[in-house]
Amino acid sequence: MAPKICALCQNAKAILKRPKTGQQICKDCFFYVFETEVHNTINEAKLFSRGDRVAIGASGGKDSTVLAYVLKTLNERYDYGLNLFLLSIDEGITGYRDDSLETVKRNQQQYSMPLKILSYDELYGWTMDRIVSQIGKKNNCTFCGVFRRQALDRGAALLNVDHIVTGHNADDIAETVLMNIMRGDIARLGRCTSIVTQGEDTIKRSKPFKYAYEKEIVMYAYFKKLDYFSTECIYSPDAYRGHARTFLKDLEAARPSAIIDIIHSGEAFEIREEIRANQKAQQTCTRCGYMSSNDLCKACTLLEGLERGMAASGITDRARKKLDAEGPAPDNIRTIPFFQPPSGHPLVAVETTA
Amino acid sequence: MSFRIMWSNQTFPPTLIMSSITLRVEFGGGLELLFSNIKQHKLTLPSIVPSNNGTKLNGEVLSGGETKPADVEYLMHHLRDNLLQERPELFMEDNTVRPGILVLINDTDWELEGEGEYALKDNDEVVFISTLHGG
Ligand code: SF4
Numbered sequence: 001m002a003p004k005i006c007a008l009c010q011n012a013k014a015i016l017k018r019p020k021t022g023q024q025i026c027k028d029c030f031f032y033v034f035e036t037e038v039h040n041t042i043n044e045a046k047l048f049s050r051g052d053r054v055a056i057g058a059s060g061g062k063d064s065t066v067l068a069y070v071l072k073t074l075n076e077r078y079d080y081g082l083n084l085f086l087l088s089i090d091e092g093i094t095g096y097r098d099d100s101l102e103t104v105k106r107n108q109q110q111y112s113m114p115l116k117i118l119s120y121d122e123l124y125g126w127t128m129d130r131i132v133s134q135i136g137k138k139n140n141c142t143f144c145g146v147f148r149r150q151a152l153d154r155g156a157a158l159l160n161v162d163h164i165v166t167g168h169n170a171d172d173i174a175e176t177v178l179m180n181i182m183r184g185d186i187a188r189l190g191r192c193t194s195i196v197t198q199g200e201d202t203i204k205r206s207k208p209f210k211y212a213y214e215k216e217i218v219m220y221a222y223f224k225k226l227d228y229f230s231t232e233c234i235y236s237p238d239a240y241r242g243h244a245r246t247f248l249k250d251l252e253a254a255r256p257s258a259i260i261d262i263i264h265s266g267e268a269f270e271i272r273e274e275i276r277a278n279q280k281a282q283q284t285c286t287r288c289g290y291m292s293s294n295d296l297c298k299a300c301t302l303l304e305g306l307e308r309g310m311a312a313s314g315i316t317d318r319a320r321k322k323l324d325a326e327g328p329a330p331d332n333i334r335t336i337p338f339f340q341p342p343s344g345h346p347l348v349a350v351e352t353t354a
Numbered sequence: 355m356s357f358r359i360m361w362s363n364q365t366f367p368p369t370l371i372m373s374s375i376t377l378r379v380e381f382g383g384g385l386e387l388l389f390s391n392i393k394q395h396k397l398t399l400p401s402i403v404p405s406n407n408g409t410k411l412n413g414e415v416l417s418g419g420e421t422k423p424a425d426v427e428y429l430m431h432h433l434r435d436n437l438l439q440e441r442p443e444l445f446m447e448d449n450t451v452r453p454g455i456l457v458l459i460n461d462t463d464w465e466l467e468g469e470g471e472y473a474l475k476d477n478d479e480v481v482f483i484s485t486l487h488g489g
Pocket residue numbers: 091128140141142144145233234235236237238
């Protein structure tokens with residue numbers, strides 16, 4: 001088969017067929033268009049201002065590794081004037097997170113970015129290994145997700161950053177849209193496609209890879225020979241997400257634009273006023289000071305259940321009632337250190353439904 | 355004579371080399387976990403293979419049944435039947451790679467090279483990368 005010529009420069013040999021456009025392009029043009037599209041996404045959504053301190057949520061996986069590399073490149077090329085940091089959460093999963101953190105530590109050297117690692121153990125007094133040994137491999141991702149969310153915010157507060165960026169890509173967002181549709185979770189459906197979220201969080205979060213296809217991220221890492229870690233968590237899978245992902249990949253194989261189409265469908269869902277009114281106003285957790293829509297934040301609720309040996313109380317209403325019936329939380333249980341938001345940010349963020 | 359995977363650079367007697375091609379195969383993105391956690395493999399395939407991708411080669415099949423030049427589709431069957439250690443459904447589905455696995459032939463997206471129908475040449479390098487693992 002004769003080599004195909006790049007559709008952009010009409011010169012070099014094409015090495016990639018772009019899933020978004022079907023264009024066949026060469027390696028240099030691929031690097032250029034990939035980086036430029038991320039730059040355009042950043043510009044159009046006005047993600048950054050000069051002087052911002054930005055933490056990259058870094059797992060050592062492909063997405064966050066490519067994100068760190070591309071943001072460093074763009075920050076230099078276009079003189080964004082950002083201070084970039086790597087922020088990693090150590091869930092305490094032996095054989096998985098300990099290895100991937102080694103990758104992040106190498107990235108710290110390779111990209112010369114300061115790195116902060118915050119562990120569940122130091123924050124909550126529980127590693128995921130210990131949580132799973134108590135609750136088993138069901139609902140472990142619920143604990144992990146709630147704990148990670150808060151840990152990222154607290155890590156960001158420690159770094160005194162204005163903004164957390166995460167490596168969520170177009171495939172991830174399309175998958176989340178599908179899952180929210182299947183669950184009928186309209187409130188989340190509206191939120192999950194927005195590129196910036198600053199709702200329940202104190203710290204702004206954004207997804208500069210919102211329109212970047214996973215295929216291109218992996219190809220970019222491959223051709224740039226970036227050092228990333230790719231092992232599945234030993235406590236995965238979240239079976240439901242796994243099915244959504246398989247379904248999405250099948251759709252993509254049949255029609256590559258499916259991913260962007262699904263994101264657009266998600267964006268087209270408007271949350272009607274009366275539904276919005278039912279969403280609870282934000283307050284702060286009475287126990288730890290973190291953002292919450294109840295007296296206790298989700299992390300404190302889950303932690304109390306673990307500490308009292310009734311982990312299900314954070315999951316089901318019935319178990320919660322049983323826990324409440326046993327009386328108030330004893331004074332000697334482990335709690336989360338009180339949350340200090342970074343200076344210059346209001347303690348209570350205004351709920352913006354984008 | 356059945357063809358074996360060559361783990362070293364040792365060569366077969368000259369009479370057998372004639373009809374075989376040597377390939378480099380690499381797994382990445384977590385896919386190597388299905389292949390004894392070894393990323394790089396060097397292997398030899400017959401240059402003519404059964405059209406039905408049957409990998410239990412013997413002289414009879416080759417002389418009797420229909421044949422074709424070894425292509426990437428055959429390579430996938432060979433890898434699945436000979437090298438893969440667990441969960442074949444995570445590697446192949448319906449005669450091709452499972453959606454979400456990227457394939458590069460000599461560092462070019464296989465979608466530009468005819469995908470499974472690409473006829474392999476001696477010293478070709480084929481890379482399989484899973485995009486499904488880890489964020
Ligand atoms: S798969 Fe579940 S337990 Fe493992 S890191 Fe992800 S959320 Fe945590």
